[in-house]
Amino acid sequence: MSNSQKKNDFRPVGAVVGLGAWAFGFMLFLYLPIVILVLYSFNASKLVMVWSGFSLEWYAKVFDNADIRRAALNSLIVASSATVCATVLATLAALVLVRGGVFRGRGASMTIIALPLMVPEIVTAVALLIVFAGTGLSLGLGNVIIAHTTFCIPFAFLPIRARLEGMETTLEQASADLYGTELATFRYVTLPILMPGILAGAMLAFVISLDDFIITMMVSSAGGTTLPVYIYSMIRQGVTPEINAISTLLLIVSSVLVTLYWLVTRKQGAER
Amino acid sequence: MMELTTKPVLRRALGLGPALTIIMLFMVIPVLVMAVYSFLEANPFGGVFWRFSSAGYTQFLFERDLADNLAFSPDYLIIIGRSLFLALVTTALCLVIGFPVAYFIVRQPPQNRNIWVFLITIPFWTNQLVRTFAWIIILGRNGTIELPFRWLGLLPDDQTLGLMYTDFAIVIGLTYAFIPIMVLPIYASLEKLDFRLVEASADLYGSTFESFRRVIIPLTKPGIVAGSILVFIPSIGAFIQPDLLGGGKKLMLGSLVQFQFATARSWPFGAAVAMILLCFVMLCLMWYARTARRAGTNSGMGGHV
Numbered sequence: 001m002s003n004s005q006k007k008n009d010f011r012p013v014g015a016v017v018g019l020g021a022w023a024f025g026f027m028l029f030l031y032l033p034i035v036i037l038v039l040y041s042f043n044a045s046k047l048v049m050v051w052s053g054f055s056l057e058w059y060a061k062v063f064d065n066a067d068i069r070r071a072a073l074n075s076l077i078v079a080s081s082a083t084v085c086a087t088v089l090a091t092l093a094a095l096v097l098v099r100g101g102v103f104r105g106r107g108a109s110m111t112i113i114a115l116p117l118m119v120p121e122i123v124t125a126v127a128l129l130i131v132f133a134g135t136g137l138s139l140g141l142g143n144v145i146i147a148h149t150t151f152c153i154p155f156a157f158l159p160i161r162a163r164l165e166g167m168e169t170t171l172e173q174a175s176a177d178l179y180g181t182e183l184a185t186f187r188y189v190t191l192p193i194l195m196p197g198i199l200a201g202a203m204l205a206f207v208i209s210l211d212d213f214i215i216t217m218m219v220s221s222a223g224g225t226t227l228p229v230y231i232y233s234m235i236r237q238g239v240t241p242e243i244n245a246i247s248t249l250l251l252i253v254s255s256v257l258v259t260l261y262w263l264v265t266r267k268q269g270a271e272r
Numbered sequence: 273m274m275e276l277t278t279k280p281v282l283r284r285a286l287g288l289g290p291a292l293t294i295i296m297l298f299m300v301i302p303v304l305v306m307a308v309y310s311f312l313e314a315n316p317f318g319g320v321f322w323r324f325s326s327a328g329y330t331q332f333l334f335e336r337d338l339a340d341n342l343a344f345s346p347d348y349l350i351i352i353g354r355s356l357f358l359a360l361v362t363t364a365l366c367l368v369i370g371f372p373v374a375y376f377i378v379r380q381p382p383q384n385r386n387i388w389v390f391l392i393t394i395p396f397w398t399n400q401l402v403r404t405f406a407w408i409i410i411l412g413r414n415g416t417i418e419l420p421f422r423w424l425g426l427l428p429d430d431q432t433l434g435l436m437y438t439d440f441a442i443v444i445g446l447t448y449a450f451i452p453i454m455v456l457p458i459y460a461s462l463e464k465l466d467f468r469l470v471e472a473s474a475d476l477y478g479s480t481f482e483s484f485r486r487v488i489i490p491l492t493k494p495g496i497v498a499g500s501i502l503v504f505i506p507s508i509g510a511f512i513q514p515d516l517l518g519g520g521k522k523l524m525l526g527s528l529v530q531f532q533f534a535t536a537r538s539w540p541f542g543a544a545v546a547m548i549l550l551c552f553v554m555l556c557l558m559w560y561a562r563t564a565r566r567a568g569t570n571s572g573m574g575g576h577v
Contacts, residue, residue, distance in 0.1 A: 016375070016480060023376040023388075026369065030395050033406035033448065036416055040409060049414040089291040096287035100280065109288055112295050119303065120509030120553060122526040123546045126533050127302035130309055130543070133319065150298040153291055211399040214511055218533070228401050235405055235516060239412070247402040258397040262390050 034251065041244035058245035068246060071230040077141060078216075078226060079209040082148035083156075087202040089149070090156035091194070098164040116151040124151065125218035132219055140224055147219050148209045155208050156201035159265060163197025196264050203261040207254050303550070310543035318537045328544035348528075352548070355524040358439060359508035362446040366454035366503045367496065369447070374458035374495075375488075378465075389459065396452035404445050404516050411435040411444070411517070437519035445513035450506055454499040461495025462488075494567040501556045509549050525549050 044055035062068055093113060097106060116124065128147050137143065171193065175185040213228040220229060227250060234243050310328045312320040332352075335345035377388045395403065410416040413432045421427035435441055465488065473483040489496070511526040518524075523531065525545060532542025 015379075016372070019372060019376045019379070022372045026373045027391065029369075029448070030392065030451075033403065033410055034395065034398075036409060037402070037406040047414075049409060049412070049416075049419075089294060092287040093291040096284050100284050100287070103280070103284060109292060112292055112300070115295060115299055118505070118553065118557060119299065120505060120526065120549055122509050122511050122529050123303065123306075123550055124299060126529055126542060126546055127306040128298060129533060130306050130539070131298075131302040134305065146294075146298055150294055153295060157291075207397050211397070211401075213399070213401050214530075218530075228399060231399075231401055231405075235401075235408070239405075239408060243405060244409075247399070247405060250402060251398050254398040255394055258394055262393075266386065 041248045058241040062245045071227045075227040081145045082209045083206045085149040086152035086205045087156045094160040121214045125215040129218045152205035156205040159200035160197040306543045314538045328540035362507045363504045366451045370454040378462040441517040445517040450503045453502040457498040458495040461492040497563045
């Protein structure tokens with residue numbers, strides 16, 4: 001603490017007493033609930049809140065539970081399919097919007113792509129439910145994949161656009177000068193440079209899809225339960241450490257992916 | 273490169289088309305259809321009858337009594353009021369807690385700032401349901417907060433502090449869920465702030481408090497407004513927190529929509545509630561656009577000075 005205080009000496013104006021303590025307290029507020037949740041997942045007791053010794057029993061129960069396995073598989077299918085679709089669509093759109101020059105409808109296109117970020121989830125959920133029910137479109141998991149693709153597009157789009165905006169066109173011009181065809185230039189020059197952005201976008205889309213609950217709950221049909229929807233039904237039925245165990249696993253997956261995303265984008269920032 | 277100049281229209285259509293089509297088909301059109309549904313007659317078995325009816329909206333104010341007369345009923349107005357109130361309290365709490373944190377990060381050496389931002393974002397990307405569940409363990413009966421009271425014998429076994437299923441629990445849950453998106457925009461605008469202006473304020477014998485009130489806060493207003501809106505919108509439409517921490521009895525607009533579609537089978541009313549929710553969102557975005565525009569013109573003038 002004192003070390004960082006010393007480094008701040010170059011900016012002595014506007015110092016506020018207790019700021020470090022406040023920030024530290026904030027971090028406790030942010031992480032303590034998660035730590036408590038994880039700790040209780042190792043509780044031997046049947047009741048979450050009564051500690052009776054360390055045990056991995058609940059993790060064994062989670063892996064033993066066929067319903068959880070099916071829900072996890074559904075989550076994986078939905079998240080991977082939605083991620084691939086959303087990332088491809090977002091990449092194409094970003095190429096046009098960043099590289100395509102100025103054209104009519106460019107601003108409107110940006111707004112439409114950002115729409116899923118602005119409309120409250122519950123509104124999207126029931127609007128989709130109405131349309132799926134009204135048209136009789138029922139593709140099982142397909143409905144969920146369509147819904148997830150839609151709201152994942154902006155999340156995939158933002159990092160890809162950021163990467164494209166920071167990219168010079170010199171290498172592509174060089175490739176064209178060397179008689180590289182347009183396709184070859186795209187395949188061997190543009191795409192490899194853009195890859196970190198695409199990867200980052202795909203990871204965000206995957207995390208968002210994996211964690212979605214409200215929209216999935218509304219549009220999924222019987223048998224199309226994903227992990228968050230299953231966890232919700234478990235919580236409604238009563239609190240057991242099994243929920244802590246499955247929650248911990250889900251937390252680990254999300255945190256690892258977000259950390260990877262951070263590392264990829266940080267490297268990107270350093271290159272520039 | 274030749275092709276690029278000859279067929280730009282086709283290229284744009286091929287590139288943008290798929291993404292825009294998906295969002296139009298599965299987001300914009302469904303919301304429009306929902307708007308139409310809010311003016312239809314409810315089918316008690318779910319879905320609607322295709323007959324015009326304003327019942328979806330009059331239901332907010334009136335209730336049909338046993339004699340089939342419309343009687344004024346404030347129940348739903350109370351839910352709107354509660355949603356607005358809880359969302360506002362959440363936003364204010366996030367701002368009061370979050371602003372000093374953003375300020376703290378900006379005063380760290382540049383190489384350390386990223387790691388702070390990263391640590392604040394991680395919980396935001398993890399599952400909201402799971403993070404809300406954590407608060408059930410903390411606030412609930414025999415939960416983490418009640419534990420020391422029980423040990424000390426201050427709380428008999430048959431009693432509880434009654435923290436769960438209250439507005440307080442909902443606000444804590446909402447604040448916990450959305451505070452990262454308050455800190456980040458404020459941090460972004462603080463980072464752009466020219467600290468020489470703060471020095472100037474100090475040179476002119478402004479106290480730290482004065483510098484905050486007259487320099488730092490006005491100049492970071494776009495970040496404050498952006499953060500407030502980013503917290504307010506998901507808070508007012510929240511479903512998970514009122515459902516799990518409010519016990520499903522303290523309804524908010526988001527949970528009311530869900531209830532109408534999933535349980536009460538009154539789709540037009542649910543659609544009408546969703547439309548009202550959308551109106552609040554629209555108002556917020558318009559307010560944001562106005563503030564952003566003003567900030568833009570202000571900084572333009574600052575450039576001339």
